[in-house]
Amino acid sequence: MRKTLTAALLATAGLAFALPAFADGELHIYNWGDYTNPKLIEKFEKQYNVKVTLDDYDSNETMLSKVRAGNSGYDIVVPSDYTVKIMVEEGLLEKTEPDQMANFKNMRPEFVDVYWDSGRHYTVPWQFGTTAFAVDTAKYSGNIDTYAILFNPPDALKGQINVLDDVNSVMHAAERYLGVPRCGADKANLKKVNDLLDAAKPNWKTFSYDTITKMTSGDVIVSQTWNGAAYRMRQKISTIKYAYPKEGIEGWMDNVAVLKGAKNMENAKLFQNFVMDPENAALISEFAGYDNGITGSHAFLPADFGQSPEIQPPAGSPTPEFVPPCPADVVAIYNKIWTNLRK
């Protein structure tokens, strides 16, 4: 028994010493699950002779609490817009100055001065997308480019709607439909939002993130969802259409950030520069199905994806709005409305 244990220990120790010898260095990436193209990682490993390890999380909050606890061992994380803001404010990210990097010239200008990292001193784009909803137009042929589909649906859609199990997506959609500002603390407006949700809820079948299955299985005719997910739905059912509601549309972006004091700092910076290369950015999009914020990457994408209505909004569509995190007192009221809605 003792002998096997010793042998096992030796083997483990040997492995630990042997690992770094394979490559000049290491890089530990912590990204959303099912979001990183293995080809991208392989290419980076070959190009810089770096051994990459990849770990995944399911929400910004999960990632944030692990990073806050310290000693996570990760070099790179991929937080969403508002989470970048929180992490910068809390001093969790390294100021790597991507604006000085060689490939920075490829970043689309509208993504340089963003609210979460103005001038891009910390982060570079990974992917961005929009949040609206998709409708199976074989089952409903009316106009879909309005939030009335969710909040005041025609009879044919009543009880056939899935909304995201996400307080912000639903609240912001309702605020757009009513024409009141995002994260507004005005009580009269919040009351209007509350009444709208209360009246709409009986028409909703489910609250779920699992939007693709809900739509492609025929459980619902309408689902709040993201543009990339809508693209994947359409590959299965060609009549599913992504809506660009006239009242406005939510934008979001996930960003490659380096953790403060990362062990493999130089490799992490190399990676930030690497993903701003159009060909590499295209690899990211090809795998996960969203646009990436890098000029020239569309040339490397399959045409039916790069030119699809989900990726290239039709003319006249609203400009995506990136909403900063709401202040704490508004979050508290949002939660009350949200819990009351589902009690």
Place this chain on the structure above:
Amino acid sequence: MSAPPPASPRERQADRSAARRNRWLAGPAVTIVALFGIVPLLIVLVYSFLAPAPYGGVQWKFSTDAYLNFLFQRDIFSDALEFSPAFLLIYLRSFVFAVITTLICLALGFPTAYFMATRPPEQRNWWVLLITIPFWSNLLVRTLAIMFIIRDEGLINMALMGLGLIDKPITMLYTNFAIVLGLFYSFLPFMVLPLYSSLEKLDFRLVEAAHDLYATRRQVLWRIVIPMSAPGIVAGCLLVFIPALGAYVTPLILGGGTHLMIGDLIAQQFGSGRNWPLGSAQALILMAAVLVALWVYVRNAAKGGKHG
């Protein structure tokens, strides 16, 4: 009854040192429970008395708001502090689902366990093995499978419509029925196994004796079999009730999420709710409720056992 001869001082000392030596055997388990069970619980307790930080986490400021907010909330619109039943309703719903699940598991698990316990001894292990088959695959996968079977365009509705028994699908998915079905399915083995282990030890000569004394089948069941298997019933009910109460995945997937359960509610506070103290308080209130329910239940079960 004769008392055992008193142990000599030397024997007693030997016993004690053996006990002392054996005590260390529990060491690893005790350490793990203390480190990963009690310490986190203390952290939860401390957090529940702090104020929330703006982006999740806590501020080191004493506050009882989390507990106060459980029952009373400032009205969103008039700012008056008033009784708010939202959380209570969610807890109540979870309790009702857990109780119904436990009762169905008991009603269907008992005959199953009885059947297993009355097989010839060499067959019994095979039956136990069959009961454990569901554990061989992940709960999430099995729950998704139920979803595919009971959905509007699923196996059951397609079959019934194919046979011409119904013309419109019966909506089962995303209803309370689906939640209870999923919970019952997930937890049935936890009822059957303890019931089986206590029925297996039942001395069936007592049953024969009762029949010889002209007891009816009903009398045999209620006065012999059930009282003798009470420990299994208690254990089974606890093993089903407690996890069913906090179940997270099953209600979320099969219920469609239109109504929150305790598990969703607590998870929400640590995610988009950004209110860790409230989530901690909700978790502790759940624990306290379970402990009270347990205490009442075990006391009654013990009493019932004695009188029955």
